[in-house]
Amino acid sequence: MTVAAEVGTADVRAAAERFGLVGRPVCLHSALSSFGRVAGGADAVVDxxxxxxxTVLVPSASAVFAAPPPAGHTPLPHNSEDDGSIPAAPPAAGYDAAGDTVDRAMxxxxxxxxxxxxxxxxxxxxxxxxxxxxLAEPLVxxxxxxxxxxxxxxxAERGGAVVLAGVGLDALTLLHAAEEDAGLRLMVRWARVGDATGPVAVRHGGCSRGFERLAPAVAHLERAGVVGASRWRTYPAAELLAxxxxxxxxxxxxGVCHDPGCRRCAARIAETGGVIETR
Structure with a gap:
């Protein structure tokens, strides 16, 4: 069995050149473990x-700040509020963009x-x-x-790209933006923000476990290769969004998954009035 060589900053820079990413903003969805040995760890990839x-853009979700809806709230139709993601009690602190709290899964x-x-x-x-x-500040x-x-x-407007490094299309948040562009409603949740005591309503994407099914439709935009042991798939953001x-x-x-127990996809099906086979 061939063992991939150790990856370092120079290898990632060379990969950026190979994939046509030089000078462009890049949204990186990644699994560091997919690279194999990395000299310098996560910082080497960023460097x-x-x-x-x-410019490196990454998802930095923080579900710890989720809160229950306000008192007297009437559940929204087709919002999958019963999917188990809404906590029974508010968090001890509110979200602050200056903080570094992030979900471990990120x-x-x-x-x-x-x-x-x-x-x-x-x-x-x-x-x-x-x-x-x-371009960090303008992006966010x-x-x-x-x-x-x-x-x-x-x-997308700045000619950026998305990179999947060791993860699949089910990690690609831009596909949720494409759903929204197509008129599909986002889910609604609540969160504690800053020093506010009451919950704030926020919008976010639903289930993404079925997104790999879109691979044939976007294959013409994909550039693929290997960096260390990590399989990279890159796409131009604007073209992929369209x-x-x-x-x-x-x-x-x-984009729905075929898990009959997925309440988010069940809500999506109910919203569209569609019928989908489960397998």
Whole structure:
């Protein structure tokens, strides 16, 4: 069995050149473990992209700030409020974009970005994006509780790209933005923000476990290769947003998973009035 060589900053920079990412903002969805041995860890990956002139944008979700809805709230139709993601009690503290709290599931690279001096972070308390590099602040400045995907649209407008490093399309948040562009409603949750005592309503994407089914429709946009042991799939953000949006306009259930127990997808099916086979 061939063992991949150790990856370092220079290898990531070379990969950015190979994939045409030099000087562009890049939204990176990643699993550091997929690289194999990395000299310098998560920081080496970030450094390699920065050395190529990229701005590195990463998801930095923080579900710990989720809160129950306000007293007297009437459940919204087709919002999958019974999916188990809404806590019974509010968190002890509120979200602060200056903080570094992030879900463990986001991985090591988002934590490394958040630890960087001069990084910027969006204002969405549950599904923020963080960025470092020359375009960091412009990328995340428009994000709010009501506009969760603003950083991805800014990425697209600035000629950016998305990179999947060792993860699949089910990690690609931009596909939720494409759903929204196609007229599909976002889910609504609540969160504690800053010193506010009452919950704030926020919008975010639903289930993404079925997104790999879109692979054939966006294959013409994909550039794939290997960095160390990590399989990379890169896409131009604007073109991917348009292509995926077209898929969701043709088939509003194109992204649902086939898990009969998925309440988020059940809500999506109910919203569209669709019927889908389970397997």
């Amino acid at each position: 390699g992209l920065l050395a190529a002139g990229c 991985g090591a690279i988002p934590r490394a970005v958040l630890a960087r001096q001069g990084r910027s972070r969006g204002a969405h308390p549950l599904s923020s994006f963080a960025a470092v590099g020359p 400045a428009g994000q709010s509780a009501d506009d969760v995907f603003a950083p991805l649209r800014e990425l 292509a995926a949006g077209a898929v969701f306009r043709r088939d509003r259930l194109a």
